[in-house]
Amino acid sequence: MAILVLAEHDNASLKLDTAKVVACASAIGGDIDILVAGHECGAVVEAAQKLSGVRQVLVADNGAYTHSLAENIAELIVNLASDYEHILAAASSHGKDAFPRVSALLDVAQLSEVVEVVSSDTFVRPVYAGSALATVQSLDDKKVMTVRTSAFDAVGADGAAAAVAIDKVFDSLSQFVSQTLTESERPELGAASVVVSGGRGMGSGENFSILEQLADKLGGALGASRAAVDAGFVPNDLQVGQTGKIVAPDLYIAVGISGAIQHLAGMKDSKVIVAINKDPEAPIFQIADYGLEADLFEVVPQLIESV
Structure with missing residues (x-):
């Protein structure tokens, strides 16, 4: 065979x-x-x-x-x-x-x-x-x-x-026109051992800068939920979920993400899941290994300083 x-x-x-x-x-x-x-x-x-x-x-x-x-x-x-x-x-x-x-x-x-x-x-x-x-x-x-x-x-x-x-060449009627690549020094999202993702709770694209700082401190990749992508906070190549990238890092930090089933499908196999959300009823807490009910804008800067 x-x-x-x-x-x-x-x-x-x-x-x-x-x-x-x-x-x-x-x-x-x-x-x-x-x-x-x-x-x-x-x-x-x-x-x-x-x-x-x-x-x-x-x-x-x-x-x-x-x-x-x-x-x-x-x-x-x-x-x-x-x-x-x-x-x-x-x-x-x-x-x-x-x-x-x-x-x-x-x-x-x-x-x-x-x-x-x-x-x-x-x-x-x-x-x-x-x-x-x-x-x-x-x-x-x-x-x-x-x-x-x-x-x-x-x-x-x-x-x-x-x-x-192999000398076989197949050239179709389709032609390559152009591509736009996102360049980053961070590891590729699908292969990173640490992923820091933000959701709609981040409030705006500018606020993702604090997650970028945390990801850089941990040597990880930046991710996002579909809600954050649909809101225009970040580009869709950062989306984690059923219609985005499937990841299973050693550490997944979900910040301001409620935990819709679409998102869980893309990250639930992560080794350790940490959730930060001020809503105690957020579904993400049901699968998180560690959950922190707090204001992300207070907690994340503290994490950055302590790393």
């Missing part, structure tokens, strides 16, 4: 999510190959070769894959699919963009947001915003899956896989 894992990268570095998807693939069992599709991505290939349990790294280095356009990536994967029983990717924006196309072209059902492997054809995935878990069995010849990486620990980096060049 062979498994193909789509690498998550930016042409310069391999994302930690890839090592977590490889962990899921290892739980399935079989030979694991990683597909690196990009342009001038030698550093990514070297990092992928070091992942434990990987047999080989397939390298499609071409300008057509520079920006990971879903159409191009999907056609490439489908072209390689005959050699694999399982095809995996992280449940990231890239995976969610490309893999529905892969499953449609292969005429199989997609298994989304897998959090546990029961057997090679049976998996566990969340439903109803994570309030329930469904065990599903796929009878398709090809299992096309996205993996919720917060549910798996990354594999080590002691491997020595071979690199194999």
Whole structure:
């Protein structure tokens, strides 16, 4: 049995999510190959070769894959699919963009947001915003899956896989126009060990500056609830929740967040949850390991000084 894992990268570095998807693939069992599709991505290939349990790294280095356009990536994967029983990717924006196309072209059902492997054809995935878990069995010849990486620990980096060049080029009618990137010295939200998130209780975007100070003191990432994003306090790339990013850091600090089920779906698997809210009835306190009923504008500055 062979498994193909789509690498998550930016042409310069391999994302930690890839090592977590490889962990899921290892739980399935079989030979694991990683597909690196990009342009001038030698550093990514070297990092992928070091992942434990990987047999080989397939390298499609071409300008057509520079920006990971879903159409191009999907056609490439489908072209390689005959050699694999399982095809995996992280449940990231890239995976969610490309893999529905892969499953449609292969005429199989997609298994989304897998959090546990029961057997090679049976998996566990969340439903109803994570309030329930469904065990599903796929009878398709090809299992096309996205993996919720917060549910798996990354594999080590002691491997020595071979690199194999692929000269297949698929260039669709879609064209890359532009992208706007948010640059920050803070760790990436999905991979940070500490996340400080604010909600509508912050009152305004300017008030998020105190959370930025706390995040910087803790070496963590900044997050937000959907209510804060919808109110225009912060950009939507900071959103944590069912319609945002799924995170599971060692420490999650929720400030001024009531705890709607949409938000809880994105952070309830965090190792330690600290909630700060002046409303004693806020649902966030029901899942918090530590809860502080207080005015956030008094407490957070004190935390910053004490760290």
